[in-house]
Each structure stands twice: as structure tokens, then as C-alpha cells.
Amino acid sequence: MSAAAAPPAAFSRGGALALVAGGVALFLALIYLIGSGADLGGDKGDGQAHAAANGLNGYAGLVRLVEAQGYSVERSRSRAGYETEGLLVLSPPLLTDAAELAKILNERRYIGPTLVIVPKWWATRPPRNTPPKVREKFKRGWVAIDGVLESEWPTELPAPYAFTLALDGDREGAQPVRWSGLGEAGKLPAPQVLHAEPKGARRTLFTDASGRILAFEIQLGQNNQPDDEAYPVTFLAEPDLANNWGLADRQRAAAMVALFDDLTYGQEIEDVTFDLTLNGFGASENLLTLAFRPPFLAATLSLLVALLIVGWRAFQRFGPAAASDGPAIAFGKRQLILNGAGLILRARRFGLLGRPYAALSARRLAERLGLARPDPEAIDAALARRLPDEEPFTRRAARLEAAARPADILAAARALDDLATRLQQGPPTE
Structure with a gap:
């Protein structure tokens, strides 16, 4: 009767390889997204003014503008x-x-330049009672402006960073005012102007038509003394020059290009980092994050290559195929x-x-000697009569059990087998 045919495999080799490859790809994508802290959904800041916000008060446009400058x-x-x-x-x-904030600024005095953009607008998500036709025009991340708020933290900063904020033009019918600085000039998008009244030495970068300071720079070293080796700290008191609302105007966009060129010494500094941690988007360092950063990235890539090799070898045959016939x-x-x-x-x-082999040999010898029981002493006595020149059974058995x-x-074991063979052959003849 022929053996039953083997049932077909649930997956072919190609199908199993595709499943494994897809799972590995999804797992790598998952750990990368966890490590990078990518923004996967949400409302792009929910009204806050930061580098990932698309609303009027956000700075996503500034990020794209700076990237476009190289x-x-x-x-x-x-x-x-x-x-x-x-x-x-x-x-x-x-x-x-x-x-x-002051701790961050002090620690960066001899590391690199810093730009601080002061918040201005109180923004929220569009209200739910917005008419449907209007709501359809809203894009993801858009906000509704509810007014101007003056922050208190500028006055709480220690010297030499402390300054006072003042708001002008917050009245009905007021017209947008003009601004100028760094070779550029234009109008602000709203009549409300937030300007600074700094204390101590500073370099003024932008002013309005009345001479009020919209942006200024402080460059002091240790003990708040002038130091050419120290990097400047720049405060932009009027964020409408830099936010998405402000960058809709060509002159204001040109002013920001000039400001970044000035802060980077004519693009001698090529790296620009927009911080999101102060806005609540911080992510703590972990082993997963470090695994995808130098110098640990090399070890991570080596491990991934090793896993690929192991996976490839798992699909290869080791040795000849197993016999398919028989049970x-x-x-x-x-x-x-x-x-x-085995x-x-x-x-x-x-x-x-x-011990088991010695017992087996005792039974075999007792049978050939005609003994009723495989008693070691009886076997030795019988062997002494039949083969007087041979080593006794008990010595050979003891040697086997001690090995x-x-x-x-x-x-x-061979010594015991030789004894049984000699018994079968009989005593030697002269």
C-alpha cells in the first residue's frame, strides 16, 4: 500500500518570504516613527505659535522659507x-x-546664536458654530484669532535679557503701521503693534515708523560684559514679521531672509534648529532614539544586515531533504x-x-554455562572449571561498571563479549 500524499503547504516559499518581509518593514517603520517623534495627526499645534503650526500665528511658513534659502x-x-x-x-x-528660558540663553552664549520670537496672538480652533460653508474652506491647522495678549515672562527675565512689552494700535479703525530694518521696509498685517522697551545695551534690528523697537539683539559674555567671542541673543517682539500671517507679504518675507542672514553671519552658519520643546512637544531621549543616531547607527545597521542574512538562510535547505516515504x-x-x-x-x-550491559552479559553466560540463575559467584566457579586460564567474570564486570x-x-564490554565467545567455542584442545 502506497504512503498517503503529504498535504500541501499552507504558504509557498514566496508567500512566507513576503509575509516576513512585510512584517519586518512594518516593524522598522514603527520603531522609526517612535524614535523620530513624527507628528502623525492632531491639529498641528491646536492654536499655538510654533514651528509646526499652520495657523496665522504659526511659523510653519518660516520653516519652509528658511529651508528654501539653503x-x-x-x-x-x-x-x-x-x-x-x-x-x-x-x-x-x-x-x-x-x-x-534664561538658563537656556546663558548656556548658549558660547555655543551658537539664538533667536527668541515673542508670542502675541491668542488663537483657538475655529468655533463649532461656524457656518458649514465657511467651515469647508478651513484647512487643517487653521485657527481663529481672538485678540492680543502681552506675555509677562519678558519682564521676569534676569539681566541682561529683561525687557518690557507694550501694545499699541489696539483700537477700532487703526491702520497698520510701517516698519523698517536691515535694509527692508513695509507694513505690518494688523494695526496692533507689540514692541519692546529693553534695558541696557542692545543693537536695534527692526523698528516701526514711530521708532518703537520691534526686534533687538544682545551680545554679552560672562558677567554680562561685552565679549566678541559670545554669540548674540535676538528678541523679535513683533511676531507678525515672522508668522504665517506676516510672511504672506513679500517685504516681510524679505525682512526675515535678511534677519536670518544677519544671525548666521551671511550663512556661514548653515544649521537652523526650530525648538518645539517649550511648546510642549518635547520627547525624552531613549535607547530607541539613540539607536538611529551616530555613532550607534552603525551598530543598528549591522544588526539589521545580520537579521536579513539569518532570514535568508532560514529559507535555504540545510543538508539533503528528509525521506518522504515511510512513517x-x-x-x-x-x-x-x-x-x-542516539x-x-x-x-x-x-x-x-x-551496569545494564554487565547484567545482560551475566544472563548470557549463565545460559551458556547451564546455570539456573545469573549469579556472579556461580558464573566465576563454572568458568574456573570450563576455562581455568581466563580472567573471572566478576573482575571484567567490575571493570565495565567502573569505566x-x-x-x-x-x-x-569487548572483554565480556570475548568471554562469551570463548564459551561458545569450548576449551582449547592440545
Whole structure:
């Protein structure tokens, strides 16, 4: 009777490979997104003014503008971004810890330049009672402007950074005012003007038509003393020059290009980092994040290549194909002996062989000597009569039971087999 045909495999080799490859790709994508802290959904800041916000008060347009000028731009969600040697752009919210901000500014005096954009507008998501026709025109991340709020943290900053904010033009019928600075000039998008009244030495960058300071720079070293080696800290008190609303105008966009060229010394500094941690988008460092950053990136890539090699080898055959005919477990005494021997070899328990084999030899010798029981003393006495010149059975059995190494066990077992063979042949004749 022929053996039954093997059932077809659930998946072909190609199908299994596709499943494994797809799973690995999805897993790698997952850990990359976790490590990078990518923004996967949400409302793009929910009304806040930061580098990832698309609303009127956000700075997503400024990020794209700076990238278009050839700078290497990064939106940082880690405090490690404070240590960049390039230009660091901070956009603190209305409620900011002045002491924490001052610590960042002090630590960056000899690391790189810093630009601080002061918040201005109180913005929220579009109200739910917005007419459907109007709501259809809204894009993701858009906001509704509810008025101007003056932050208190500028006055709480320690010297030399402290300054006072003042709001002008917040009245009905007021017209947008003009501004100028760094060789550019134009009009602000709204009549409400937020300007600064700094304390101490500073360099004025932008002013309005009345001479009010819209942006200024402080460059002091240790102990707040002038130091050419120190990097400047620039405060942009009027964010309408830099936010998405402001960059809709060509002159204001040109002013921001001039400002970034000035802060980077004519693009000698090529890296610009927009911080998001002060706006609540910070992500702590972890092993997964470090695995995709130099110098650990090399080890991660090596591990991935090793996994690919292991996966490829898993689909290859090791040795000849297994026999498809016959039962999975062969029957018979020979196969049983082979299986038992293989198990002993794998377990390396050779010491368990001596005593059973000696008992087996005793039964075989007793049978050939005509003894009723395989008693070792009786076997020795019978052997002394039949083969007086041979070594007694008990000595050979003791040597087998005491053997530990495979070679000693084999030699002692052969000695017992030789004794049985001699009995079968009979005593030597003269």
C-alpha cells in the first residue's frame, strides 16, 4: 500500500518570504516613527505659535522659507537641540518659565546664536458654530484669532535679557503701521503693534515708523560684559514679521531672509534648529532614539544586515531533504536500539551503560554455562572449571561498571563479549 500524499503547504516559499518581509518593514517603520517623534495627526499645534503650526500665528511658513534659502533645518523635539552650534529659534508660549528660558540663553552664549520670537496672538480652533460653508474652506491647522495678549515672562527675565512689552494700535479703525530694518521696509498685517522697551545695551534690528523697537539683539559674555567671542541673543517682539500671517507679504518675507542672514553671519552658519520643546512637544531621549543616531547607527545597521542574512538562510535547505516515504518513526528492534543509543550520545550519559550491559552479559553466560540463575559467584566457579586460564567474570564486570570514558567502556564490554565467545567455542584442545 502506497504512503498517503503529504498535504500541501499552507504558504509557498514566496508567500512566507513576503509575509516576513512585510512584517519586518512594518516593524522598522514603527520603531522609526517612535524614535523620530513624527507628528502623525492632531491639529498641528491646536492654536499655538510654533514651528509646526499652520495657523496665522504659526511659523510653519518660516520653516519652509528658511529651508528654501539653503539652510539645513531641523524641528527639534528634544532638549538636545539646545546644544546645536547653529542658529536656535525659540518660540516660547504665553506662559513660559522665565528662569528656564534664561538658563537656556546663558548656556548658549558660547555655543551658537539664538533667536527668541515673542508670542502675541491668542488663537483657538475655529468655533463649532461656524457656518458649514465657511467651515469647508478651513484647512487643517487653521485657527481663529481672538485678540492680543502681552506675555509677562519678558519682564521676569534676569539681566541682561529683561525687557518690557507694550501694545499699541489696539483700537477700532487703526491702520497698520510701517516698519523698517536691515535694509527692508513695509507694513505690518494688523494695526496692533507689540514692541519692546529693553534695558541696557542692545543693537536695534527692526523698528516701526514711530521708532518703537520691534526686534533687538544682545551680545554679552560672562558677567554680562561685552565679549566678541559670545554669540548674540535676538528678541523679535513683533511676531507678525515672522508668522504665517506676516510672511504672506513679500517685504516681510524679505525682512526675515535678511534677519536670518544677519544671525548666521551671511550663512556661514548653515544649521537652523526650530525648538518645539517649550511648546510642549518635547520627547525624552531613549535607547530607541539613540539607536538611529551616530555613532550607534552603525551598530543598528549591522544588526539589521545580520537579521536579513539569518532570514535568508532560514529559507535555504540545510543538508539533503528528509525521506518522504515511510512513517515518521521507523519500527523494529534495530531502530529502537539506534534511537536509544542516539539519546545516550546526545545526553552524554555514558556511565549509565556499564551496569545494564554487565547484567545482560551475566544472563548470557549463565545460559551458556547451564546455570539456573545469573549469579556472579556461580558464573566465576563454572568458568574456573570450563576455562581455568581466563580472567573471572566478576573482575571484567567490575571493570565495565567502573569505566567512565567511551573508550574504556568499549574495551570492558569487548572483554565480556570475548568471554562469551570463548564459551561458545569450548576449551582449547592440545
